[in-house]
Amino acid sequence: MPLKRILGVTLLLLALLAATWQRARAVERLPPDYDELIYLPVAYRYAELLSGGRWGELAAYRENFEHPPLVKLLYALELLASGTPEPDWKTVRVGRPIPEPAVPVFRWTRWLSAGMGILQVGLTGLVHPVGALLLAFDAYHAKYTAQAYLEGVPGLFAILSVLAFERARRRALEAGQGRPFQLASLALSGALLGVAAAGKYPYAMVVGLAFLPFLIGYGRARGRVWAAFVLPAMATFLIANPALWSNPVGNLWASLTFHWNYSHSEHVVRSALPWYQPLYYLTHATPVRWHAGVFATGATVWVLLPLAAMGFPATLRQRPVWAAWALVGLVFLLLWSTKWPQYLLLILPALSVCAGMGVSTLYRLVASAVRRRAVGGPQSLQG
Template identity: 60%
Template structure:
């Protein structure tokens, strides 16, 4: 094994160990966050339906209809598999240590998120081990893949879709049908977990399809058919009235992004960038987050690595640009939305670190010469 491959393997192993350590601590130490107070009671409602065999009722539940039920159903399966009793939600404080009676419910669901987060780091290690290490210790990724949020599973599926689409691209604009269909199916799954992951992924793939497929309808059908089919099959909320339910969710998000809650938050359009360069989360709890390095280095490294990413991994370069553009344009600026773009940014930043190392090596060589 060459020295370069051995170093890449060691970096990948370190990234996985850091990701697992960081998220296992976060699962145990983080207090209840706001969205968990919504998703976990719904998970227990779904668990009760599944226990009673009321499968048809799953798609009829209107609480939190703006988000598809897939991840909440996975949370329901987690509490069923572990027999975690439902806590008295009124006794679970926000921002305070979890009561012992509530820990089994939070532990079962958060571990599901954490496993998906660690797997995402592992997948990224196959693309760029340095980027995987950056993602492993990123405080936002660690936090929101350790809460019982909707981010981790769709993020994992979106990462798989990017990898499959990258494999599908051939020279001269052609596509491998099997990998293209797989990327579409994975994108449909991601969208069925949380809609923005499907939207950002689709916008990332669109320019490559336009340039490569153009008017070749079979290529478009190979990608679009499994995307739509899987999205529909994995989203029980759409089964009874697909178009009306989907339109209701879309209009809810649009209204919410322009509603009172978002307006009173008064977050500026550049808030996602402000989150990325703010070290306060990493320093918010001593001993929980490993480092604030990304707040100072992630965006500069990604900027340095973008030209190389465009040459070597263009799908990830476009994913970073599309993800950032979406976050800046979309009115809702909550920090968990950063997970839409963090994997692609970390790939670009990892390539930026390699570029800087190459510049440094050339400078040393010239100095010696």
């Protein structure tokens, strides 16, 4: 095996070990967070409906309707399978230690999320192992994939969709038949993106917008291309989103418009976070300050954006879909009115890949300078 391959595999394994260790530590040590106290009671309501076979009521349930139910349904299935009793939520306080009767529900659901976060790191490592190592230690990614939030599942399916989209482009080029995409892989990418949307809308929105230039940019067989991508995406999104079954168009519109209204609500306006707040998060590891002793380091924020900027040109040449994801996602975060820190997970895998490419670029520059000096040294001595 070539040395480069051995180094890549070693770094990927280190990233997976680091991601597992960091998220296990966070699962056990993080106190309850705001959104967990929304999603977990909803998961118990879903569990009651599932156990009673009340499918009509499941589709009609409107609590936390602004977010699709997929992740909360997965939490519900896990709680049913484990037989975890529901705690008295009045005893659970944000930022305070988890009461002993509530520990099992947090542990079970958080590990489902953490497992998805670890898989995200592993898949990112298939693109660039250094990027995976950065993502493994990123405090925001570790925090919000180690809590019972919605980020782990849609983030994983977004990465899978990007990998399938890349495969569709690569297979078409290898076939050499003038086709822009290999349609089977493109259909898989659409189906995976539909599942991501059924987990949390913004993941599909950002990744879908990143795909758009590639889909529009090919004129040949455009109808077949769009059908191969869009129809599986719509099908999986609808199948995985019971909240839409009774009235797909009306319910989807009501759910989406909630987000627009919420982004202009008094709560968001009162928070008064500036348009550049995502850049602050990307350069300040605030979870390390919020939760002392939980996260190994916040140092990744010192290098993530500079390395991503350095590696962006190489990413654009070699993995253009990831470059588009990073750019579209960053623009989305800056323009969108809601500036909560968990939104960073929309782009952290893509930025980590760009940063990994930045390390490779830096290595090549240093190696080139060393070679030039080694070649020029004896000549200058002879002169």
